[in-house]
Amino acid sequence: MSLCRDRVVIVTGAGRGIGRAHALAFAAEGALVVVNDIGVALDGSVTGDGPADQVVAEIEQRGGRAVASKHDVADFDGARDLIGTAIGEFGRLDVLVNNAGFVRDRMLVNLGEEEWDAVIRVHLKGHFATMRHAAAYWRAEAKAGRTPQARVINTTSGAGLLGSVGQSSYSAAKAGIATLTVVAAVELGRYGVTVNAIAPSARTRMTEEVFASDMAKPDSGFDAMAPENVSPLVVWLGSEESAAVTGRVFEVEGGKVSLARGWEHGPAADKGARWEPAELGPVVGELLAKAPEPEPVYGAS
Template sequence: MSELCRDRVVIVTGAGRGIGRAHALAFAAAGARVVVNDVGVALDGSATGEGPAARVVAEIEQAGGKAVPSTDDVADFAGAENLVRTAVESFGGLDVLVNNAGFVRDRMLVNLGEDEWDAVIRVHLKGHFASLRHAAGYWRGEAKAGRTPDARVINTSSGAGLLGSVGQANYSAAKAGIAGLTVVAAAELGRYGVRVNAIAPSARTRMTEEVFSAAMARPADGFDAMAPENVSPLVVWLGSAESAGVTGRVFEVEGGKVSLAQAWRHGPEVDKGGRWDAGELGPVVEKLLAEGPEPEPVYGAS
């Protein structure tokens, strides 16, 4: 990989394993200095006592790159602040934030507990917000001091957030919220030199290993379409100076495919010019549905 991000300072959250680890290694290979953040928890968010962030840092350093570990909890507001501070104190600034940390607690909606809802929303959605909030504060300060950044944020949504996924109401809601957060942040932070985009990746990780079978992941031609490393080139490009004209977008990426997700858009309308009576609206709704496209199916729906 070319040194597309030479000397850029990059935070990658949830970087101890899977897609986040692939991002951290790819940024380092592209010349970036990387803060490898991972609190080190199991798939369901429980503590493990492991140190995956330090192991990824060691991999980067063995390859000749520069990195430091962080075990801050990104969903803790003070922890997210400390994460940004770590980047600035270790490498003198911050150029790119990759929000990737997350876990799942899948249940059908009628079985989903309040704690399972809160935990997933906390790590995915609040974790994205808290890290973004403190990074944005740093970049705004730089801009006001006359040092306008060339900064990037890459958030991690999901096909589940864009289309929904049966058995993942909490995860789908969090990932949909991240897509919404992305477009708002792009609109608000552009004045400070910050470009904000999101990806919706499909890859084999701890969260998806039961979904993607070995046959799907390793076809006969030898290309591992579900390898997490397939996602990272787009993230590295979005983190580079070349992506200056791209903001507020969500990209789907899987294997060798990259596509631009189409957001909610205004569709067909009927304007009466006054208040509707409820009894009038049946034919109106039928007309709107007939004129509009059919929605994409929810993942897992029969």
């Protein structure tokens, strides 16, 4: 298997769950992998264990090449050093998979400032910081006449696309990632970089309670909630074959892959002049009548 042979790939949050599955899948396709994970609990508190080292050992046992990174992706300098690790160890960087994250779920009325900041930091800033330093490297390569075939695959969520009750901070961060993805795709395309995102549904530490009823495998033996189901699309998006695909968000669940559609212009009414407040009730009513009902927020009754 050589879809990504000798391509240098960073996977953040790769010590467990979906990130681990990505790292193993890339290595199986011949990639050289930087396994990034600082080792945290579900709420983001540092545990001190070494999941990145464990995944590196798994890859090496299977005949692949990998190195561990314990850089904090949401620390600007740490993100720079993570990119530098790939270049220093393997000579370049071809693919950045942003996957790291955690949850601190609360209803909005109970959500604390520190909880909000922590979730926004690791998800949204963690995507920005790694992309920023990777983009600077790829821009320099392009200006030097070595235009890359580079790929970024970000991780949003159904919560970011539709919202999720009790997850306002997580939903906001993941929505930001989706929009960041489409902006970066336009800005970085000139340097030979594509940028896409996935919204996965799989059983991980963050979702094991949600998918508890799906823990048992059906008679077919196919575990629809296994994190390994998400990785084939990510590996393909990280390959040179995906050069024509950018600025897209894919939903992945079990054996199903779908293309998500973001905000788009809907029905309009144009008076050609400033509206009076009292005029707008019937106008808004007509617009709503012409528009489809929005998809429901996850968890809404």
